[in-house]
Amino acid sequence: MNISENIKNYKDELPENVKLVAISKTKPNEDILEAYRAGQRIFGENKIQEMTDKQEELPEDIEWHMVGHVQRNKVKYMAPFVSLIHAVDSLKLLKEINKRAKQNDRVINCLLQIKIAEEDSKFGISDDEAREILASEAYSKMENVKIVGLMGMATFTDDEDQVRSEFQYLKSVFEELKMDYPALEELSMGMSGDYKIAIECGSTMVRIGSSIFGARNYN
Numbered sequence: 001m002n003i004s005e006n007i008k009n010y011k012d013e014l015p016e017n018v019k020l021v022a023i024s025k026t027k028p029n030e031d032i033l034e035a036y037r038a039g040q041r042i043f044g045e046n047k048i049q050e051m052t053d054k055q056e057e058l059p060e061d062i063e064w065h066m067v068g069h070v071q072r073n074k075v076k077y078m079a080p081f082v083s084l085i086h087a088v089d090s091l092k093l094l095k096e097i098n099k100r101a102k103q104n105d106r107v108i109n110c111l112l113q114i115k116i117a118e119e120d121s122k123f124g125i126s127d128d129e130a131r132e133i134l135a136s137e138a139y140s141k142m143e144n145v146k147i148v149g150l151m152g153m154a155t156f157t158d159d160e161d162q163v164r165s166e167f168q169y170l171k172s173v174f175e176e177l178k179m180d181y182p183a184l185e186e187l188s189m190g191m192s193g194d195y196k197i198a199i200e201c202g203s204t205m206v207r208i209g210s211s212i213f214g215a216r217n218y219n
Contacts, residue, residue, distance in 0.1 A: 004038035023209030101144035149186030167201035
């Protein structure tokens with residue numbers, strides 16, 4: 001498997017309005033550099049410590065996305081550099097991100113994670129909870145975070161109709177919220193196995209890992 005060829009293939013295939021987030025979790029820096037040399041600049045990690053270690057050693061112009069579940073006590077480690085946090089699922093977490101961003105004199109962009117999958121293992125909030133956060137006085141007073149869109153993970157299944165309906169549901173929530181909150185621009189949905197359906201349903205950002213880098217190294 002050739003990482004740079006995979007990157008080029010995705011760049012050629014994806015529509016212009018869809019960003020490629022290369023999910024580099026568990027992958028060594030050499031693999032990330034190979035993707036970087038092929039023109040990839042956005043990389044996603046699901047563990048803050050791993051992302052922080054990589055950020056210190058890799059090129060400064062990499063845009064780091066946190067795509068995994070975020071523990072509030074670890075936000076401080078990524079606050080100096082993270083570009084986008086995909087999986088915000090509470091007002092408490094948003095408050096912590098705002099606090100740490102302020103300490104670093106930054107504004108951190110965030111996505112609200114909506115639970116669209118049937119699996120209990122998936123994190124996320126309901127569309128009503130998302131609306132509550134966006135409408136809250138607490139959020140309106142935050143100057144160092146900006147909610148720029150939504151994120152969702154479909155059920156892990158071979159049933160494409162189910163995946164499509166989950167993505168269509170998320171797109172409808174996005175469109176509804178966007179009418180009241182025009183700052184919502186990004187819709188992060190779609191991974192290696194279902195990104196084509198996600199793009200059909202209106203995704204602006206796909207998270208691709210194993211199809212670029214090969215199987216994960218969970219040692």
